[in-house]
Amino acid sequence: DGGITQSPKYLFRKEGQNVTLSCEQNLNHDAMYWYRQDPGQGLRLIYYSQIVNDFQKGDIAEGYSVSREKKESFPLTVTSAQKNPTAFYLCASKGIGRTNTGELFFGEGSRLTVL
Amino acid sequence: AQTVTQSQPEMSVQEAETVTLSCTYDTSESDYYLFWYKQPPSRQMILVIRQEAYKQQNATENRFSVNFQKAAKSFSLKISDSQLGDAAMYFCAYRSNRDDKIIFGKGTRLHILP
Numbered sequence: 651d652g653g654i655t656q657s658p659k660y661l662f663r664k665e666g667q668n669v670t671l672s673c674e675q676n677l678n679h680d681a682m683y684w685y686r687q688d689p690g691q692g693l694r695l696i697y698y699s700q701i702v703n704d705f706q707k708g709d710i711a712e713g714y715s716v717s718r719e720k721k722e723s724f725p726l727t728v729t730s731a732q733k734n735p736t737a738f739y740l741c742a743s744k745g746i747g748r749t750n751t752g753e754l755f756f757g758e759g760s761r762l763t764v765l
Numbered sequence: 766a767q768t769v770t771q772s773q774p775e776m777s778v779q780e781a782e783t784v785t786l787s788c789t790y791d792t793s794e795s796d797y798y799l800f801w802y803k804q805p806p807s808r809q810m811i812l813v814i815r816q817e818a819y820k821q822q823n824a825t826e827n828r829f830s831v832n833f834q835k836a837a838k839s840f841s842l843k844i845s846d847s848q849l850g851d852a853a854m855y856f857c858a859y860r861s862n863r864d865d866k867i868i869f870g871k872g873t874r875l876h877i878l879p
Contacts, residue, residue, distance in 0.1 A: 681865055683867060685869070690774070690871060691871060692771075692856060692869045692870055692871035692872045693856060693858075693869040694869075695866065695867070695868055695869075698865070698866065698867070700865050706864070706866070708866070709766075709868070738808070740810065742810070746865065751798070751815055752798040752800070752815065752860045752867070753800070753812050753815060754800075754802075754810070754812070754858075754867060756809065756810035758808070758809060759808055
């Protein structure tokens with residue numbers, strides 16, 4: 651079945667460590683997005699990419715990095731520079747073009763806890 | 766920069782009644798999309814309804830409808846005949862047609878009272 655797969659579902663890390671969250675889609679979507687969800691804060695945009703080898707910062711990019719080497723994959727690295735990384739992370743994708751409705755398709759999320 | 770505001774952190778409605786969730790947004794663009802997404806306890810995000818800014822007619826999807834007021838930059842969601850399965854977080858979202866940036870409001874938690 652087509653969809654978006656995020657892994658791992660749960661992740662624990664020690665302070666000072668970098669960690670990479672995986673996001674893979676087989677929907678043939680060009681655009682991919684990373685959001686962070688905290689209680690009472692909604693979804694905040696970290697990074698997004700409309701095409702391979704190109705990406706844009708969202709509203710809270712500091713302390714995060716991404717790459718888009720393949721259309722299907724958009725991994726997010728939470729670096730040690732991110733001061734409060736404990737959160738629920740959501741990856742999403744969508745098609746592009748004038749006929750596209752703009753609907754985002756979401757993964758099931760990854761819960762990162764810093765110990 | 767665009768912003769999306771949901772002023773109701775929580776709401777409750779009696780089963781079978783109607784409830785309206787509010788959303789306002791700020792943008793200087795004229796061409797964009799607006800969305801309502803639902804996030805049940807499973808945390809899987811589900812699209813409820815979408816609205817294209819250039820369409821004056823309000824979108825409807827079964828029991829869900831919107832009141833889109835472009836000049837007022839308002840996009841409220843009406844849920845009719847509320848059901849227990851409607852209990853969830855509801856997020857309003859804005860998509861820029863200029864740069865494809867998609868931003869969300871802080872959400873409204875909806876409780877359905879039996």
